Every structure is written in structure tokens, then in C-alpha cells.
Amino acid sequence: MANLSPFEIQARPNRLLMQAASCMLFVICMGLYMQTSVRRHHENPEDRVVPSLTQLAAGIHASVLEPAEEDDYIPADNASKWERFKHSMIVKDTISSGRRFLISLALLIPAVVLALHIGLYPWFGAFFMRFVLFFDKIVALSLLPILFIVFGIEEWSKIALIVIGVAPTMILDVTQMVKAVPQEQIVKAFTLDANNFDVAYRVVSRQIMPQVINSLRLNLKPMMLFLFAGEMIAASDGLAYRIAIMRRHMGMDVILPYVLWVALLLFLIDFSLRTLNRRMHPWFQA
Amino acid sequence: MVSGVMTPELHVASASAVEVANGARALTAAATAIRVDDVSMTYTVGRKGKRTVLQNISLEIEEGECVVLLGETGCGKSTLLRMLLGQEPPTSGSITVAGKPVERVDSRSGYVPQRYSLFPDRTVLENLCMGPETSKAHIFGRLMPGFRAFRKTVRAEAMRQLEHMGLHASDAAKYPHQLSGGMQQRVAIAQALMMKSRVLLMDEAFSALDPATRASLQRLLRSVWSETKPTIVFVTHNTAEALFLGTRVIVLRRESREDSCGSRVALDMKLPAAGMSLHRNGKEFLDLVEYIESFSRGDHQKVSSDGDDRDGSAFEAETTTVFPLDGETL
Numbered sequence: 001m002a003n004l005s006p007f008e009i010q011a012r013p014n015r016l017l018m019q020a021a022s023c024m025l026f027v028i029c030m031g032l033y034m035q036t037s038v039r040r041h042h043e044n045p046e047d048r049v050v051p052s053l054t055q056l057a058a059g060i061h062a063s064v065l066e067p068a069e070e071d072d073y074i075p076a077d078n079a080s081k082w083e084r085f086k087h088s089m090i091v092k093d094t095i096s097s098g099r100r101f102l103i104s105l106a107l108l109i110p111a112v113v114l115a116l117h118i119g120l121y122p123w124f125g126a127f128f129m130r131f132v133l134f135f136d137k138i139v140a141l142s143l144l145p146i147l148f149i150v151f152g153i154e155e156w157s158k159i160a161l162i163v164i165g166v167a168p169t170m171i172l173d174v175t176q177m178v179k180a181v182p183q184e185q186i187v188k189a190f191t192l193d194a195n196n197f198d199v200a201y202r203v204v205s206r207q208i209m210p211q212v213i214n215s216l217r218l219n220l221k222p223m224m225l226f227l228f229a230g231e232m233i234a235a236s237d238g239l240a241y242r243i244a245i246m247r248r249h250m251g252m253d254v255i256l257p258y259v260l261w262v263a264l265l266l267f268l269i270d271f272s273l274r275t276l277n278r279r280m281h282p283w284f285q286a
Numbered sequence: 287m288v289s290g291v292m293t294p295e296l297h298v299a300s301a302s303a304v305e306v307a308n309g310a311r312a313l314t315a316a317a318t319a320i321r322v323d324d325v326s327m328t329y330t331v332g333r334k335g336k337r338t339v340l341q342n343i344s345l346e347i348e349e350g351e352c353v354v355l356l357g358e359t360g361c362g363k364s365t366l367l368r369m370l371l372g373q374e375p376p377t378s379g380s381i382t383v384a385g386k387p388v389e390r391v392d393s394r395s396g397y398v399p400q401r402y403s404l405f406p407d408r409t410v411l412e413n414l415c416m417g418p419e420t421s422k423a424h425i426f427g428r429l430m431p432g433f434r435a436f437r438k439t440v441r442a443e444a445m446r447q448l449e450h451m452g453l454h455a456s457d458a459a460k461y462p463h464q465l466s467g468g469m470q471q472r473v474a475i476a477q478a479l480m481m482k483s484r485v486l487l488m489d490e491a492f493s494a495l496d497p498a499t500r501a502s503l504q505r506l507l508r509s510v511w512s513e514t515k516p517t518i519v520f521v522t523h524n525t526a527e528a529l530f531l532g533t534r535v536i537v538l539r540r541e542s543r544e545d546s547c548g549s550r551v552a553l554d555m556k557l558p559a560a561g562m563s564l565h566r567n568g569k570e571f572l573d574l575v576e577y578i579e580s581f582s583r584g585d586h587q588k589v590s591s592d593g594d595d596r597d598g599s600a601f602e603a604e605t606t607t608v609f610p611l612d613g614e615t616l
Contacts, residue, residue: 182401182402184397184401184402187399188399188403188405188477190390190391190393191391191395192416192421192477193392193421198420201425207405207406207407281407283462283463
């Protein structure tokens with residue numbers, strides 16, 4: 001007989017029970033939502049705060065198949081679903097948010113290379129380390145007004161916010177990883193006639209790569225956070241912009257699908273990075 | 287026997303005496319591989335404190351010698367090895383390896399550390415090929431047309447070296463974490479040998495292994511040494527290992543525990559080239575272990591006077607028969 005007490009450390013529940021237990025909170029949340037929705041609609045059939053399933057379906061339909069309000073695009077009457085989807089609100093927002101996200105991701109690559117040098121070359125360390133430590137303590141969002149003034153309220157201020165917010169942490173993290181590479185490895189590489197570039201790019205960077213990817217996975221959330229902050233304050237498109245706009249007229253039927261869509265996107269990026277990491281670095285012992 | 291405590295002048299004097307005695311043969315055979323000239327090492331501790339680790343060390347190691355550095359924990363034997371590598375510059379004095387002064391770590395000497403001796407992100411074969419490939423073509427040289435053919439010959443050589451070290455061809459595709467500690471050290475020795483450098487520096491290379499593996503690796507290292515006669519400097523704290531591997535034992539010892547007092551060479555002694563073991567030499571081996579360890583503990587005066595009281599003459603006689611080279615014992 002399986003021990004069902006939740007406060008038993010040595011309990012050995014079987015697989016099925018474990019799976020069931022892990023789904024439990026999802027089921028409870030959905031049940032509570034449905035119940036609230038039904039009750040509120042009973043009182044007021046036009047309720048928009050907790051949309052019913054039909055309202056949600058309409059909201060999803062609107063965001064996936066219809067263009068954004070501010071767009072002039074009017075689909076032809078015989079336009080296919082794919083044609084409508086391509087010009088829909090959610091695709092437009094995802095592309096503009098994704099573009100900012102990917103550009104800032106690309107700008108993190110030089111940051112990682114810089115960190116590799118800071119950790120490895122004493123002169124780089126002396127030159128940059130103290131400044132990065134100082135810069136890391138500046139709250140990136142407090143720089144936002146300055147960024148708006150310097151870069152304008154267009155794309156680059158948002159991208160700069162993400163990079164300034166995440167890069168110093170990332171640099172410090174990667175520097176620590178570089179310093180944690182055993183000295184023996186570096187000495188050994190030099191006795192194998194490696195030059196400085198061999199040691200940096202063919203010994204150390206290869207060894208820390210899986211950790212760098214893991215660090216990036218942890219930093220996805222802060223990146224998204226800075227992106228959303230930037231978009232909510234000043235943007236004319238993007239996922240967070242839409243959520244902020246919809247709040248003005250209680251468009252919960254669009255907000256909820258958007259929130260879940262962003263969560264799904266983040267999960268997919270994280271999952272693909274994790275899979276990539278495992279495939280590329282079979283030697284890595286977590 | 288008493289001349290075990292060495293002073294630099296005495297060493298140089300006796301070395302030249304040997305050269306003169308053996309004539310031209312000695313002059314060609316005794317090319318100096320490593321010369322340590324009056325080296326001291328002082329670390330700064332805290333704000334004002336200073337700690338001297340090594341003090342006025344002078345050594346001359348000939349080509350083809352297998353020198354074992356012995357001493358208690360913290361006596362600076364690993365520091366001395368790091369200085370030979372070029373990893374740390376000495377506070378004063380100079381070090382010459384293979385005819386040139388040591389300024390930075392380079393490919394003059396091979397290196398086998400106790401841990402982290404292999405690159406974890408490369409397979410065994412890639413680890414072995416890394417030295418020659420890097421040395422021939424750094425980053426962009428890999429794009430040159432001749433590189434593929436070169437890589438092929440290096441791979442063949444690596445496979446030969448691998449089998450020579452007692453590993454199977456099927457191990458070549460494994461990553462280091464899939465090998466046992468002993469296997470890893472075998473690969474590490476092979477990796478260093480691939481560079482064909484004439485000096486091999488080993489820092490407690492077998493200390494993390496279980497006794498059986500350790501013994502087999504000691505035999506392996508001995509056979510490697512007797513085949514190509516590289517100059518080996520081997521740091522260990524195990525006297526039995528020292529006697530089995532070495533042709534010369536150097537004991538470092540700190541005279542007092544004060545920070546200003548660094549370790550000096552307490553004993554510098556040649557051993558028969560065949561290597562000694564308890565199995566082969568029995569009682570003499572045990573006596574010699576006791577003798578050497580008395581130097582590293584620093585109570586050798588007491589032991590030798592005890593020996594004189596009881597069976598000192600027997601001990602002396604024994605050691606002279608064991609050591610046909612006793613005249614050269616420094």
C-alpha cells in the first residue's frame with residue numbers, strides 16, 4: 001500500500017499518482033475560473049472581467065484572424081485563412097516584439113565575448129571589471145528617460161534598455177565561469193603549444209559554452225521583463241503594447257490569450273535552448 | 287652518506303668533478319636539461335605579511351634524469367614545479383629549461399597535473415591530437431589545404447600512442463568523464479608525450495588513484511621513461527613511489543615554522559637507475575624509505591646517531607652495496 005501522507009519524505013508514490021498530482025493545480029485553477037465566470041455572467045451577461053469560453057474564443061479569433069485596430073488593412077472578402085492570419089494582430093505584435101528581442105539577444109554575444117576576455121586576460125580584467133561591477137548596480141529602468149532622450153522613443157531605446165539591463169549581469173556571470181575553469185587546463189593548453197587565442201576560443205570558451213547557454217536561459221525572463229516595460233511605456237506595436245491598450249477597455253478576452261501566448265513563447269525558447277545545449281555538449285555534466 | 291645535505295657550491299663542485307673523472311663521455315651525456323639558479327619564492331600574505339616558501343634553491347638536472355621531489359605538505363614542491371613550468375615567476379633567481387630561461391608557460395615541457403588533466407569537452411582522440419594540431423595550425427591554419435592530410439597522420443600516431451598506453455581503440459571516441467581516473471591519467475601522459483617534448487613535469491599525477499591503479503601507472507611511467515629517456519620531474523609525497531620511479535630524489539624541507547624561513551634542499555641523492563621496490567629490495571628498501579623520510583621530517587641527525595650507536599656500520603655497508611653510484615651521491 002502506497003503511503004499517501006504528503007508529509008512523508010520517504011514516500012514512494014507510483015508514476016500515475018505523481019502525474020495526477022502534478023496536473024491537480026491546473027485543474028483547480030481552471031475550475032475556479034469557470035465557476036467565477038459562470039457566476040458573474042449569471043449576474044451580468046455582458047461581463048468582460050472574467051470572459052466566458054465563447055467570449056475567449058471570440059477574442060482569440062479576433063487576435064488570430066483579424067487585423068489590429070490601428071491597421072488600414074482590409075482583407076478581401078475571399079481572402080484565405082492564411083492570408084488573414086498573416087495580417088492578424090497577434091502576428092504583427094509577435095513579429096515586432098520578437099524583432100526587438102532577437103536584436104538584443106544578438107547584442108549580448110559581444111557582451112559574452114567581452115566577459116571571456118575580462119575573465120581570462122589580466123589587463124582586460126583590470127580595465128573593465130570595476131566599471132562593470134559599478135554599472136551592474138544601476139537600475140536599468142531608471143535609465144529609461146535618458147534612453148528615450150538619447151535614442152528617441154523608437155526601437156533602439158527599447159533594445160538598449162534590454163541590453164543595458166541584462167548585459168552587466170551576464171558579463172559578471174560569464175566572468176565567474178571563466179575564472180572557475182581550472183588553472184591546470186589553461187597551463188596544459190599552453191604546454192600543448194596553444195597561443196592566447198587558442199586558449200581563449202578553443203579551450204575556455206568551448207568549456208563554458210553550456211554554462212553560458214544556461215545563464216542565458218535564466219536571463220530570458222529579465223530580458224522579456226525589460227522588453228515589456230519598454231513597450232508598455234512607449235510603443236506603437238508589440239505584445240506588451242497590445243496588453244496595455246486592451247486594459248483600457250477591459251479587453252480581457254484578448255489579454256488572457258496574449259499572456260498565455262507569451263508564456264508559451266518563452267517556454268519554447270527555453271526548451272529549444274535546453275535541447276540544443278544537450279545535443280551540442282554531450283560531455284557536459286550538470 | 288652524510289653529504290646528503292647539499293649546498294649549491296658542493297653540488298656544482300662534485301658535478302664537475304664527475305665530469306672530469308668520466309672524461310668526454312660525461313660531457314656529452316650530462317647535458318643540463320633544467321637549471322635552477324639560487325631561486326627564492328616569497329608570497330605576500332595580507333597587507334604586510336610575507337611568507338617565504340622556497341629559499342635559495344639551486345639544482346642542476348641532467349637530460350634523461352627522473353627526479354622526484356619529495357617533502358611534507360606545504361613545503362613548496364608544487365610551487366617549484368609551477369616555477370619550472372613558468373606559471374609563477376620566482377621572486378629572485380633564474381630558471382632555465384632546455385637551454386632557455388623560463389618566462390611563460392610554453393611547449394618546452396609536458397605537464398600532467400593531478401586533476402583536470404584532460405579537456406572535458408574533447409574526446410580521448412581529440413585530446414591526444416590537440417597538441418600537434420594546435421602547434422601546427424593555430425586558429426586559422428585549419429583552413430589550409432594541407433591540414434587534412436596532417437590531421438590524418440596525427441590521428442594514426444594518436445591511436446598508436448593510445449594502444450601503447452594500454453587503452454583500447456574503442457576508448458578513442460569516449461569523453462574523459464566516461465573513463466576511470468587511472469585511464470584519464472594514462473591519456474594525460476599520452477597527450478603530453480604526443481608533443482615529444484624532452485621535459486615532463488608531473489604534479490602528484492598519481493596521488494588521486496587507488497593503490498592498484500597507481501602501481502600499474504608507475505610501471506607504465508617507468509617503461510615510458512626507459513624507452514625514450516625524457517627528463518622527468520615528478521612531485522609526490524609518497525616515498526615508496528619516489529624510490530620506484532626516480533633516479534634521483536630531492537627532499538625539500540622548511541627548517542623552522544617561521545614565515546621568513548623557506549624550504550631548502552634537505553637531501554639530494556641518486557638512486558640506481560633500475561628503480562627500487564619493496565618486492566625486489568626488501569629490507570634495504572624499507573631502511574631507505576625511513577632514511578629519506580627522516581630528512582623530510584627533519585630528525586635525520588637523531589636517526590643517524592641512533593644508527594651509529596646500534597648497527598650503524600651494517601647500515602652503511604648495506605647502502606654502499608645497494609648503491610654502486612654511492613660516490614656520486616650528493
